[in-house]
Every structure is written in structure tokens, then in C-alpha cells.
Amino acid sequence: MLFYLSAENFPIKGKINPDLYSTITMITIDNDDFICHYGVENLVQNMKFKKKYVDGLLFFELSEDFPKIFNQRYYFDHEDIGDTSNRLLTLIGMENKYNRLLIFGTTDGYDDNPYCFIADSYEGTTTYTNCSSYLTEKDKAYSVDNLSRSIMDTPWVEGVPGNGIGEGFTIERAYTDYLLIVNGYISYKKPYLYKQNGRVKKMKITGLTSGEERILEVLDTPHPQTIDISFITKNEDIRVEIAEVYEGTKYDDTCLHLCKLYPVEVIPYEDSVK
Secondary structure, eight states: EEEEEEEEESSSSSEEEESSSSSEEEEEETTTEEEETTTTTTEEEEEEEEEETTTTEEEEEEEEEOOGGGGGGTTSSSOOOOOOOOOEEEEEEEETTTTEEEEEOTTTTTTTTOSSSSSSSSOOOOOEEEOOOEEEEETEEEGGGGGOOOOTOEEEOOOSSSTTOOOOOEEEOOOOSEEEEEEEEOOSSSSSHHSEEEEEEEEEEEEEETTTTEEEOOSSSSSSEEOOOOOSSSSEEEEEEEEEEOOOSSSOEEEEEEEESSSOEESSSSSSSO
């Protein structure tokens, strides 16, 4: 699930009012209240919440299970949502230009369909080519195309021995100023995989026509963040490579959950993992 809310305060405190929402659904977070609105069914569900960290990832613990009906409009009654729970994995950033919160939220029953609003406020697409490697385990491939999706347990994972320094991929037509990133392995059911696997610490960004090149810092946080690629002024493909990593506590694999073109700066809710 993905929410867009305007932010009077950041980090979360006080009242947050919805800024962009459909005529059917919206969410209000007001102090300790988490309020879901569903227009067609005239449903307004007020749930208390508290913040809780599990293996470094932020969860909202609600006073009752998340309502199944909240996302029902994307299924047209022909596909069931599984059992929901009162725990909402919550990754938060703020779009600095618009003072608007960008929140990825996932709970039981939404693992394969994690959106309240489709994709994001930016309608452009990100196309990946020439990926140097990716990991395959049994029947699951952690391919580079996963980087355009916020679905749980689907990062890009480099596929070479060691921590993957120098591994990377090409993004076509880099005509925006930022890359939106969610670092590491993000899992609702196995939050410990964030720390157990490696994360990207520095990215090497190269314009493939201009030859412009920089190594940019990436924060060790699961919350959405951006890196500034505006130094590439041409409308050209860019090469993205792992230049340095935060080492995992158990595995050598380096994981990146999301990396896509984005028009505005996003500041993460927290700049390091808990």
C-alpha cells in the first residue's frame, strides 16, 4: 500500500491531513489515531496506533485489524484479500518540494498487492537494461526489474560471490533530477533480513553519453530516500553501480528494494536503521 499525505510536521507528530487521495479512499493520521475512510461503503474506521520497531523496521500497531475493504476497489470483488492483521509495516519519506509524506504500508493480506494508490504521484516509468548479475534461489529470481515495485520480499540482489562491488544496471532516459531508493531487503514477515543482508552505502552514477560520473552516498535506512542525479544534464541513459556496502550480519548478498526515477527530493523519516 502507498499513501500520500500532506505533512504539517515531520517526523510524525501532531496532525497530518490527506492532500492527494481518490474519491473513494483516504487516510488521516492524527496524533495516535489512524483513520481509514472508504467513500463507496461510507466506512470510517478509527484505530489507535503505536510505533514499534521489529529488527530495525518500523511498524504501526493498530488497535484492530486493518480493514480488508479498504483496498477492495482494485479487485472488483473477484479476488479475495487474505486475512489482515493489526501490524502495518510503515516506511516513510517526505517529498520536500510539496511538504507531503510518502508512506509505503503493508500488512497481512496485502503482500502481493501493496497499494492504496497506484504506484506513485509520478506517472513516468523506469526501464532497466544490462544488469550485470542477479541472484536466483530455487525458483525465485531477484532480478533488476524488481526495482520498480514496492512489493515485499522482491529486491534486486546482485548475483556474484562477495558483496557485489561493481555490479549494476543501466536506467534508460534519465531525465529527472533524482533516484528514489528504498535500501536493503524489505520483508513484512522476516524484517530481520534487512540487517542480515548487505545494503548499498555508495552508488557510482555515470552518464553513458556525457561520461559525467559521481559516487553518491546512500543512507542505511529502510525508509524512502532520494539521491541527486541532477549533475547529469543531458537526457541520457545512466549506469548505476554498487561502489560500497553496509555489510550484512549474516549474508554477503547486497540488496536494493527500490530504485526508480523520481521528480522531487524525498527525505527519509529516519536516516539510519534502528
